[in-house]
Amino acid sequence: MSEQSVKDIEKINTLNTEQIVKYRNVTKSFGDFHVLKGINLDIYSGEKVAIIGPSGSGKTTIIRMLMTLEEPTSGDIIVDGKNLWKMKRNGTSIPANEKHISELRGNIGMVFQHFNLFPHMTILENCMVAPIHVKKEDKKEVQERSIQMLERVGLGNKLNFYPSQLSGGQKQRVAMARALVMRPKIMLFDEVTSALDPELVGEVLEVIRDIAHNDDMAMILVTHEMDFALDVADKVLFLDQGVIIEQGTASEVLEHSKNERVQAFLRRFRKI
Amino acid sequence: MNNGWKWENFFEAFPLILKGLGATVGLTFACFAFALIFGFVWIFLKHIPNKPFVWTVDWIMIFIYSTPPLVQLFFIYYALPMIPVIGVTLNPFICAVLGIGIHYSTYISEIYRSGIESVDKGQWEASKALNFSAFDKWRKIILPQAIPPTIPMLGNYLIIMFKEVPLASTVGVAGILTIANSYGALHFAYLEPLTIVGIIFLTLSYPASILIKKLEVKMNTRFDKNTIIAKPNKKVHKKMNFERSDHIV
Numbered sequence: 001m002s003e004q005s006v007k008d009i010e011k012i013n014t015l016n017t018e019q020i021v022k023y024r025n026v027t028k029s030f031g032d033f034h035v036l037k038g039i040n041l042d043i044y045s046g047e048k049v050a051i052i053g054p055s056g057s058g059k060t061t062i063i064r065m066l067m068t069l070e071e072p073t074s075g076d077i078i079v080d081g082k083n084l085w086k087m088k089r090n091g092t093s094i095p096a097n098e099k100h101i102s103e104l105r106g107n108i109g110m111v112f113q114h115f116n117l118f119p120h121m122t123i124l125e126n127c128m129v130a131p132i133h134v135k136k137e138d139k140k141e142v143q144e145r146s147i148q149m150l151e152r153v154g155l156g157n158k159l160n161f162y163p164s165q166l167s168g169g170q171k172q173r174v175a176m177a178r179a180l181v182m183r184p185k186i187m188l189f190d191e192v193t194s195a196l197d198p199e200l201v202g203e204v205l206e207v208i209r210d211i212a213h214n215d216d217m218a219m220i221l222v223t224h225e226m227d228f229a230l231d232v233a234d235k236v237l238f239l240d241q242g243v244i245i246e247q248g249t250a251s252e253v254l255e256h257s258k259n260e261r262v263q264a265f266l267r268r269f270r271k272i
Numbered sequence: 273m274n275n276g277w278k279w280e281n282f283f284e285a286f287p288l289i290l291k292g293l294g295a296t297v298g299l300t301f302a303c304f305a306f307a308l309i310f311g312f313v314w315i316f317l318k319h320i321p322n323k324p325f326v327w328t329v330d331w332i333m334i335f336i337y338s339t340p341p342l343v344q345l346f347f348i349y350y351a352l353p354m355i356p357v358i359g360v361t362l363n364p365f366i367c368a369v370l371g372i373g374i375h376y377s378t379y380i381s382e383i384y385r386s387g388i389e390s391v392d393k394g395q396w397e398a399s400k401a402l403n404f405s406a407f408d409k410w411r412k413i414i415l416p417q418a419i420p421p422t423i424p425m426l427g428n429y430l431i432i433m434f435k436e437v438p439l440a441s442t443v444g445v446a447g448i449l450t451i452a453n454s455y456g457a458l459h460f461a462y463l464e465p466l467t468i469v470g471i472i473f474l475t476l477s478y479p480a481s482i483l484i485k486k487l488e489v490k491m492n493t494r495f496d497k498n499t500i501i502a503k504p505n506k507k508v509h510k511k512m513n514f515e516r517s518d519h520i521v
Contacts, residue, residue, distance in 0.1 A: 067401055102403055110401040116394035120416050129412055130402035182402065
């Protein structure tokens with residue numbers, strides 16, 4: 001083995017042992033309703049994590065807090081070694097300001113259940129607007145990259161279409177391209193196939209599978225597609241009533257779980 | 273008493289009054305432009321995250337739109353110069369723009385607000401997920417979606433303001449009404465000149481309101497598939513094809 005490749009492997013190893021996201025005793029309440037009750041979770045660079053569980057169990061809230069769309073009630077979320085919601089000033093910990101949050105938020109991208117494409121822009125503009133205005137990147141380079149990304153998700157022939165002219169599956173693929181063009185270290189997928197007609201689910205999962213296998217970013221998928229989770233996820237979390245009741249490799253949780261609640265949930269799922 | 277309709281008065285007064293139309297229309301647009309900009313100022317103030325401050329702003333707005341514009345105009349023209357320290361005497365035109373403009377800016381800011389509220393919650397979340405700054409979020413994502421649907425409503429306010437602008441004659445800004453009035457006083461013939469003023473307002477306001485109705489239909493269908501297919505973005509397409517082929521070669 002050459003010296004170079006040994007170095008490469010060492011580099012990959014150190015990368016893989018680095019926790020890019022840590023949740024420590026994170027809770028979230030909406031009024032009297034306790035959505036999450038003490039979440040502890042480690043996500044390593046490049047790791048693909050699927051979160052499953054019954055609806056209302058708080059799956060989406062976990063990733064929405066990471067995207068800074070919700071603020072945790074207590075606990076810490078550490079992104080890339082820095083506390084997402086808190087910062088230090090004069091030795092004491094204070095709520096983070098927008099500058100601190102936006103710096104860390106730049107590491108994270110998200111794909112939404114309802115796509116949330118910008119309707120007043122073509123799909124190419126949808127992909128280009130953030131790299132140009134947020135990251136101040138060169139317009140020409142961004143355009144090229146956006147076109148490549150849209151080609152990758154199979155929409156290279158629809159660059160000048162508006163979102164309203166596309167099907168749900170196409171819109172969701174644009175949303176993924178839009179997030180990927182920002183080159184996040186962590187990608188969040190919030191039930192991305194739940195709002196789609198059944199015949200359109202496949203094309204979207206195909207794109208995610210492609211990303212999961214070929215890109216080295218960490219991914220957190222909130223999903224109801226069990227077979228898909230089994231295929232792409234390194235780790236699966238089962239969440240019920242705001243608590244992670246089981247976590248492990250995909251096959252441990254989805255095929256050989258000893259936990260009764262997990263088994264009951266999966267049985268119900270398989271019956272449908 | 274000089275009673276009855278006289279066509280000679282009508283034809284004599286008409287060109288004189290028409291000369292004042294430029295001033296009236298000019299003042300209308302000045303007031304409207306001021307109200308459009310100041311409407312944004314209200315929105316901006318109301319988005320400052322400080323509750324007591326926002327309540328104060330709310331009450332100021334309620335005070336402004338609950339008082340007649342004429343009173344506000346008189347206040348700015350007659351009362352403002354008498355306030356110690358900050359009191360200033362402004363020329364009548366500026367007074368009229370401020371008085372009418374500020375009054376209607378409160379209505380216009382409500383229109384903006386309705387437009388902003390009609391923007392889907394997901395658009396705010398997507399802007400956040402893509403890490404937009406507050407300024408770029410408003411400029412690139414929220415306002416381009418919030419404002420176009422309100423254009424017909426804004427147009428209605430332009431017509432309403434056009435009809436309110438004669439108020440400015442009370443502080444000495446000349447317009448078609450002022451000219452008609454002085455013609456009436458000079459010849460003691462008010463019937464013809466004031467009828468002319470009415471005709472002028474009608475001939476401008478009514479077609480404008482029809483135009484706005486059409487605009488409304490257009491705006492309501494702007495994201496429909498057919499309208500967009502009817503006008504593809506040719507410029508970008510051409511540029512792109514060129515650059516693509518360039519890239520492949």
